[in-house]
Amino acid sequence: MKGVMRFGKKGKLSPRYIGPYRIAKRIGNVAYELELPQELAAVHSDNLSYEEIPVQILDLQVRRLRTKDVASVKVLWRNRFVEEAT
Numbered sequence: 001m002k003g004v005m006r007f008g009k010k011g012k013l014s015p016r017y018i019g020p021y022r023i024a025k026r027i028g029n030v031a032y033e034l035e036l037p038q039e040l041a042a043v044h045s046d047n048l049s050y051e052e053i054p055v056q057i058l059d060l061q062v063r064r065l066r067t068k069d070v071a072s073v074k075v076l077w078r079n080r081f082v083e084e085a086t
Helices: none
Strands: 023-026 032-034 054-064 069-077
Antiparallel strands (some): 023 032
């Protein structure tokens, strides 16, 4: 995180929190939509999460512990390379 630009200032004295701003609406118990000024228009509220979908099982190992067997499965995910399989 060293040297990362945060809202126009960089380095040791960059602000961690900005605001206060008016609350436009309440979304959840601790989630709010804020009325941001124009200089923060580049900060977007898009949902950048996505669902990982398994494509293929690459490897299966069964490790024997004292009283039980533990299976480990290596899965190839969609939109990932083989090297990034988990």
